[in-house]
Amino acid sequence: MDVLFIGYGRMGGALGDAWLKSALVNNLTVVDPGLPADPRAGVFSQLADVPREQAFQLIVLAVKPAYASSALAGLSDRQCNQATVISVAAGITEHTLSEAVGRRCPVVRAMPNTPVLVGAGCTGLYAHGQLDAARKAAISQLFEAVGAAYWVEEEAMLDAVTAISGSGPAYYHLFSEALAQAGVKLGLNAELAKNLAAQTAFGAASLQHQPHADFTELRVAVTSPNGTTAAAIEVFEQQGKLRELVGEATGAAYRRSVELSQG
Template sequence: MGAALAAGLLVRKPAARIVAVDPDPGRARALLPRGAAVDVRDRLPEAVRPALVVLAVKPQALPVALPPLAASAAGRGLVASIVAGARVEALRRHLPEARIVRTMPNTPALVGAGVTALWAEASVTAEDRQRCDALFGAVGTTHWLPAEAMIDAVTAVSGSGPAYVFAVVEAMARAGAALGLPAPLADVLARATVAGASAMLAVPGADPAQLKAAVRSPAGTTDAALRVFEEGETLQDLLSRAMEAAHRRSIELGETVA
């Protein structure tokens, strides 16, 4: 995700100076687009005073990543965390002088179609918010939240959400093959169908319920399929249970990150 943000920002602002810090510089460079103007280091340069630090590590890596950041000038400025479950309270213990923004982007940022929810603590300024909008807006859209607790719900909807869509495409392709289509063709049809439906949803004012109704003719094929989703354990029930599990896990992660 850090590489996606760097690539997106360079498209919008080619002259931007980006320093990436990773204990494995070779791995970091491999994640970046070929030729990307990013200065990759294995440690944080002491003299660097960035306008914005993006904390993009796994939760379990925080005990290693935070002390060097806290000891540097960078740790006393604006820090945007994309670490799942890491609440501001936990980050504040290590970064007492930082202005912290929590964010939850998602993987479509890799193709410039991401959506990022953000929450800012009181010390974050209007200029800080603009900087965050400029960065995360380079890879999609941004939405500011009124409460930090909403990050857990966002995680369940848009953070984990792309995987739900990918799972639907997998299931459609397998079901199509089971009905007699060549597996490669079933896969192409499933992918194109979801991509096309997504494009229709992107039209301003598009209503999912109305779009669904437009495809569904009474007693037709779509009606027969949707009735399966609406009977017994419905599609709504299944999605609700899945998203509740993601929401619960996000809260659990927040309780374990110190």
């Protein structure tokens, strides 16, 4: 598959490197002004330098949202006629992207998250109208190479995906920060508290990831009546405190995502 990346920073680089490594992609062309140009290796500073007669099956847009439309301007017919454009730019709508490519090829929006960097990402995908099954399967396979991938039926659902899995890693990091700080308050040294918090997050996530895992059952299994875990859970669950806070926080992320996509 011949792939053009427009933007090869944190997210673009993580995706491209993983796809090359897994041999899903064999020919990568990159446009990024931040990289040393090397046309023989397929690395260009600007789109205008990419050979206009070169065709691509996939064009990945991975620039900051503010530059999304302008970065797509200037694609030649040959470059985009056989392509699917995948945009990871947060909040840039399918309509805006389709306009930017002159409606010459289908556009898919992807909302990955940072664990893509370690092959444990979670990506929400959306395509407007009919995207043929073969293209959809190929795109699923690409994002499954860096974690899990899920299609949503409506574009608006990407705002919910953003609030849960897009921003979600930061919520878990915040909880780990708080857990490690609490460990220090209880007398542990900072490094040990940090390691305990990180390894516990990893272990709990691994249990949650088992087939047919049920979050409530997993929690109940470590919560003996009147035991230590029960004492802590009682505090978290006081009048639904934690669940209410999570609902409020994700609601705020959702509303911000909607605002950003409305420009």
